[in-house]
Amino acid sequence: MKLIHLVLCFSALFGAQLACADATQYPLTIKSCNRDVTFNEAPKHAVSHDINMTQMMLTLGLKSRMAGYSGISGWKSVTPQMKAILEGLPELASKYPSVETLLNANVDFFFAGWDYGMRVGGDLTPQTLTPLGINVYELTESCAFVMKRPAASMQDTYNDLLNLGKIFDVQDRANTLIAQMQAKIADVQKTLPATKPRVFLYDSGEDRAMTSGKLGIPHALIEAAGGDDILSDIDASWTRINWETVVERNPQVIVIVDYSEVTAEQKQHFLETNPALQSVDAIKHKRFIVIPYVQATPGIDNVQAIETLANGFHAQ
Incomplete structure (x- = not known):
């Protein structure tokens, strides 16, 4: 039976570098940012x-293993x-859940990230939830907020998927x-030309621009x-910069993240009419690309972002 299992696994992954893994043996210890998290069994809630x-x-x-999102x-x-896809799965909080919300739902596992539901010193952290019987797994890309790490890459997303695979x-x-x-x-990537346009990612903000440095996944996508990320030397994840920096680095393409009450069209209009940005090549030639939030944050839709x-x- 084991031989048949392996044959089926390799067939499913024909041409790939990955092969099927054996079943998880519990207790299982997983590295989450700079912590070791131990699971005695697969989470049920x-x-x-x-x-x-x-x-x-x-x-x-x-x-079926989830209490909600x-x-x-x-x-x-x-x-x-x-x-x-979400049908039948309850949303426990439209923005941030409270500790009480998680306890009332009998939650035993919380998958979140720093600046993605958790903040250093906040109510929801591994330090506050672990003593309550809730194991926390942190989004790999977000670990830049709590530890020193290299530039973001697609390996961050693969790491999360691999760890979720082991945990469950x-x-x-x-x-x-x-x-x-x-x-x-x-x-x-087979068909990419050698020439790389200078690219700036614009998330939001008017007085200053909310964007991503080299520790955020947009850097990896660009x-x-x-593309040539104009902020590849900024040792930060999601961060704010002055418009003077954008002007100095003169992007040829601006990528707009589409989400929240301010639409992508409104963001583009702001950029196009901002007097301080009129010398920027991307503004002069109206070169904008819009991607939704789910593609601009670590996850499986990063592939679609790269294609777009x-x-x-x-x-041309």
Whole structure:
């Protein structure tokens, strides 16, 4: 039976570098940022925070192991496709859940990130939840807020999928998903030209720009799509910069993150009419690319972001 299992696994991952893993042996210890987290069994009442982490768990087929999700409807609109996937799963909080909310739902696992549902010194942290019997797994990209780490890469997302696979004993699903993502990105990169446009990601903000430095996943997306991130020397994740920096570095393309009450069209209008930005090449030539929030944050839709960015960067 084991031989048949392995044959099926390798067939499912034909052409990929990953193979099927053996079943999880509990207790299992997983590295989460700079902590070791031990699981005596697979979680049965998990909660994911934010749309990207919720999508990861649902794509891995973990809906039956979840008590609900949080942090989606209060910040962003949900597509009909995502709404269908979420059907039957309760949203425990439209923005941030409280400790009491998690306890009342008998939660035993919280998948969130720093600046994605948790903040240093806040009410919801591994330090506050672990003593209450709630194991916390931190989004890898977000670890930059609590420890020194290298520039963001797609490996951050793969790491989260692999760890979720181990925690919930669905390694084969995680491996297959990662292989599919890698194959799609490889296809995009086969046709990338040598020329790299200078790219700036604009999240929000008027007095100063909310954007991402090299520790945020947008940096990895821009680079993977054949762009030159103008903030690749900024040792920060999601951060704010002055408009003078944007003008000095003169991006040829601006990527707008679409979410919240301010629409992508309104953000573009602000950029186009901002007197301080009129010398910027991207503004002069109206070169804007819009990607939704779920694609601009670590998750399985990063592949779609890379495809969209590559098409936009290198359009003739």
